[in-house]
Amino acid sequence: MAVTSTKPYVGVPRDVVANFHGKQIVYVNWEQHLLFATPFMLVVEPGMRFADLLANVVKPLMQADPDAGAVDLTQVEWRKGKSAWQPDFAATLAENGIVHKEQLHFTTPGLNTLLAAA
């Protein structure tokens, strides 16, 4: 059942990529680094190179975490959505198959300063 209604009903999504003036949403999450309350929501151009997204957008946002200095984002383990994934750093987001509202995750095993008390 798609929706409980008195007559046929078709929902219209509010966040389609066409509403973002040539940009798209990408979510990036640093696993086990919960100083950041949620994954970062980024609004960027699909033609941006993945390496530039990391260097110019993601890296500055990570700085508040004490582990930030120790991370080389080209050497971390990546996941795209639910699956393991190897990004092409020189290619664009679009060429990397990163669609609108894609969730990227990266893991940095061994780094967990703010959970050290655990």
Added chain:
Amino acid sequence: MDMKTAKKKLGLKEKYRLLTRDLGWEPTYQNKDEIYPYTKYEGIKIHDWDKWEDPFRLTMDSYWKYQAEKERKFYAIIDAHAQNNGHLHITDARYLSALKIFLQAISPGEYAAGKGFARMGREFPGVGTQVACQMQAIDEIRHAQTQIHALSNYNKFYNGFHGFADARDRMWYCSLPRSFFDDAMSAGPFEFMIAIGFSFEYVLTNLLFVPFMSGAAYNGDMATVTFGFSAQSDEARHMTLGLECIKFMLEQDPANLPIVQNWIDKWFWRGFRLLGVVGTMMDYMLPKRVMSWREAFEIYGIENGGALFKDLARYGIRPPKGWDDAGKALDHMSHQFMLALYQYNFGTTFHSWIPSEDDMAWLSKKYPTTFDKYYRPRWEHLKKLKEAGTPFHNMGLAKLCQTCQIPTVFTEPDDPTRLTQREVDYQGEKYHFCSEGCQHIFENEPEKYVEAWLPMPQLFQEPINGDLAAWMEWVSLVPGKDNGDFDGSEDQKNFDAWRDLAKSNQ
């Protein structure tokens, strides 16, 4: 000359019949299904509306009498509060953040509930239900009004109260209660009763009005205590109406059971998410605390809720699907929510802060297995950043849950080191969720939730197009005045200065 006639006084039973049940009549030239078009499409089968038991047998005339008396008492106390500078009698101006959130998030919810019950009073065919819903509609409007009146006394002196009506529709942390009520009000009448009568009134109200109002008393806020007491006496009636409606549906036809169970699952989880705000207010925003959120939930959630589900077990109802996950979240959610409010405080209309040493000692004691292990290190680090002159503002903005619409700040039920992240592809679009519970709700009715208005993505669409200054204006927020760290805020400075004046002769 008029002749005096002996007036026969009506007995209670007769009066009740005349003022309620006697209002119902069988239509002769209209089809009942056309008069009540919304009673069948949800699949609930009702065979005999007369079987509806009126839990309180309250008639309009006695209702006016009780409520008028309460209003008189309420306004006498509010008057006294204004005349005696009640705004200086609170423990500390930090407490006001809890009130601002209450006014922005909860009071408009009361108003929405009023609109909803007015509609239910029209849509339910049974006259007993109609009258009960109409009275609850008036109660809810009255609650919204008394809350706005009580808190307007603080608005004269402190920032962040002024734009509450805009905040409800536009602020990201208010999209949680807004979406809760929008979801309920766009559902059918029976689902609405489960959403509000069961989830909001049964699961939520006790937690909101009992421990939170005791918190207000502990912190010297008589205005809030007064509306709390005035509202609480109505809430028992509202809870009974919700429960009565559930029992009525279950007794009328066995086919109603799976539908009702599904709604209980859904609305328990939606209500639990909404409670995250209350938990944060209790654990972090009351300078003087009565009990922790965990302790409050153990009494009002687990004990009361547990008793309710035992009572409903004879109909085949089992505890809601998310019950266990809720239990596992108790030790975490208030901390996770407050950490989010702190790092996004540039986008709120209240102040947040890093808990003091004293606060943290209390939190360690109340959350012995989690606070020191998971949350203290983050607060200590935030303190270091603040002391270094580089306080942390998270400019990455937040990913929101498509169902409950709040930032996805919660962790896996069995692993507090990992954020719960769930995603679903539906008709070529990706949707994200904060929990299994919210994902299930979406999957049951995706067409409804794809239309969610999510504040963060909307910020980058027409008409704001990512312009933060335009957004601040649109949400009636004065940056640096209404928001940010409590330390050094106008609210803090004014409160301290006025308190000093009140106790000195200088």
